Amino acid sequence: MDKLIISGGVALDGEIRISGAKNAALPILMGALLADSAVRIGNVPHLHDITTTLELLGRMGVTLTVDERSGVVIDPTTLTDTEAAYDLVKTMRASILVLGPLLAKYGKADVSLPGGCAIGSRPVDLHLRGLQQMGADIRVENGYIRATSGKGLKGAHIFMDQVTVTGTENLMMAATLAQGTTTIENAAREPEVVDLANYLNQMGAKISGIGTATLVIEGVKSLSGTKYQILPDRIETGTYLVAAALTRGRVKLKDTDANQLESVLLKLEEAGASISVGDDWISLDMHGNRPKAVNIRTAPYPAFPTDMQAQFTALNSIAEGQATIVETVFENRFMHVQEMQRMGANLQIEGNTVVCKGRDYLTGAPVMATDLRASACLVLAALVAEGETVVERIYHIDRGYECIEEKLQQLGAKIRRIPSSARSDNV
Numbered sequence: 001m002d003k004l005i006i007s008g009g010v011a012l013d014g015e016i017r018i019s020g021a022k023n024a025a026l027p028i029l030m031g032a033l034l035a036d037s038a039v040r041i042g043n044v045p046h047l048h049d050i051t052t053t054l055e056l057l058g059r060m061g062v063t064l065t066v067d068e069r070s071g072v073v074i075d076p077t078t079l080t081d082t083e084a085a086y087d088l089v090k091t092m093r094a095s096i097l098v099l100g101p102l103l104a105k106y107g108k109a110d111v112s113l114p115g116g117c118a119i120g121s122r123p124v125d126l127h128l129r130g131l132q133q134m135g136a137d138i139r140v141e142n143g144y145i146r147a148t149s150g151k152g153l154k155g156a157h158i159f160m161d162q163v164t165v166t167g168t169e170n171l172m173m174a175a176t177l178a179q180g181t182t183t184i185e186n187a188a189r190e191p192e193v194v195d196l197a198n199y200l201n202q203m204g205a206k207i208s209g210i211g212t213a214t215l216v217i218e219g220v221k222s223l224s225g226t227k228y229q230i231l232p233d234r235i236e237t238g239t240y241l242v243a244a245a246l247t248r249g250r251v252k253l254k255d256t257d258a259n260q261l262e263s264v265l266l267k268l269e270e271a272g273a274s275i276s277v278g279d280d281w282i283s284l285d286m287h288g289n290r291p292k293a294v295n296i297r298t299a300p301y302p303a304f305p306t307d308m309q310a311q312f313t314a315l316n317s318i319a320e321g322q323a324t325i326v327e328t329v330f331e332n333r334f335m336h337v338q339e340m341q342r343m344g345a346n347l348q349i350e351g352n353t354v355v356c357k358g359r360d361y362l363t364g365a366p367v368m369a370t371d372l373r374a375s376a377c378l379v380l381a382a383l384v385a386e387g388e389t390v391v392e393r394i395y396h397i398d399r400g401y402e403c404i405e406e407k408l409q410q411l412g413a414k415i416r417r418i419p420s421s422a423r424s425d426n427v
């Protein structure tokens with residue numbers, strides 16, 4: 001397994017480009033299953049989860065063409081199989097997003113249950129309940145969701161007990177080809193859900209209420225291929241902004257969108273950052289100052305994103321003052337805290353809250369990445385820590401950050417990857 005070795009102490013300074021959003025690319029690639037002809041998707045990030053998605057689609061018999069410049073072309077008309085097997089689903093929970101499209105278009109899907117996850121139990125009951133309300137017959141056997149839709153799905157009035165991003169996406173995709181109208185109440189409003197809805201409408205779907213908590217989807221007979229560009233990754237953007245803030249540096253991030261990041265930018269300004277934004281860029285400057293600790297409470301969009309919680313834990317651990325971080329979306333998303341304590345951070349977990357007392361400095365240590373954003377938190381902490389930090393199990397980070405070490409190097413960070421094959425015993 002690859003490792004990252006980071007020597008802390010450099011104030012980041014420079015410009016980088018932000019990649020396409022992982023959490024928009026995944027449903028959009030899987031949404032291609034709904035079309036009657038090929039789709040071409042641009043700004044697809046080079047990530048492990050994207051490779052997994054393409055493998056998932058490829059195993060179903062879908063024809064894929066990947067081109068550096070023009071993007072990914074997906075021709076679903078060659079599909080021969082409607083199964084998503086455990087060996088892929090266990091490495092990427094978002095595989096569950098094939099369920100809605102397969103059921104709507106092919107009337108059948110066998111999708112492995114994703115199982116638990118480092119950040120919480122993450123059940124998919126609301127996905128299944130919504131599909132059942134649309135007339136699907138669903139059984140769970142041998143760890144698989146076995147679903148059929150007989151003569152087709154029917155429009156339904158669905159109230160989501162809890163705001164769920166992939167749940168909303170799955171049901172919205174299923175509803176595009178259902179007979180009649182589906183209403184999804186208490187729908188997720190995340191920018192990635194909006195991007196998926198815009199893409200589906202471009203394919204011929206009739207979705208209204210996009211970006212609100214009530215989505216109305218009028219079923220159509222068929223969807224056709226289209227060309228679509230994935231929106232920028234707001235979480236990658238936020239992560240590099242925090243990296244600059246905690247190293248007391250400055251960055252300009254290009255090909256991104258400040259409109260999706262209001263809650264995060266507000267917190268960075270509260271921490272003492274000067275922020276400027278343009279149509280497709282954001283810059284941050286700490287003017288060499290230490291950040292101030294900020295209180296955070298995660299919640300569904302447009303509130304503060306849970307996917308930025310760990311990065312702000314890193315910021316608070318070296319900030320001036322004391323603050324609390326409250327996690328309300330996932331029950332166990334503090335796996336980074338223990339590793340941070342090993343780097344000298346003064347963090348205490350009390351239920352779903354972390355009390356952070358900012359330290360003047362952190363110290364480098366060997367640490368273990370446990371999930372995607374926990375890994376990002378450890379990399380950020382390592383950028384300010386005295387001495388060297390070795391981050392193990394970085395396959396988690398490769399799920400969500402394109403070329404992380406190259407981008408950080410471009411900003412001046414001392415970071416290098418040790419591929420598992422190149423490792424000697426004493427590295």
Ligand SMILES: CC(=O)N[C@H]1[C@@H](OP(=O)(O)OP(=O)(O)OC[C@H]2O[C@@H](n3ccc(=O)[nH]c3=O)[C@H](O)[C@@H]2O)O[C@H](CO)[C@@H](O)[C@@H]1O
Nearest residue numbers: 023094122123124125126127162163164165166167329330
């Ligand atoms: C691929 C993708 O887009 N992943 C994002 C998506 O994950 P994901 O869509 O899996 O997360 P959800 O929005 O579904 O989860 C929110 C909460 O709802 C609960 N829940 C969800 C579904 C369900 O059927 N039953 C249930 O109880 C979950 O356990 C969790 O506590 O949104 C999360 C919350 O913004 C982000 O952290 C993830 O990065």
Ligand SMILES: C=C(OP(=O)(O)O)C(=O)O
Nearest residue numbers: 023093094307372373400
């Ligand atoms: C939790 C995340 O992703 P996933 O839902 O794919 O696990 C994330 O992107 O932070």
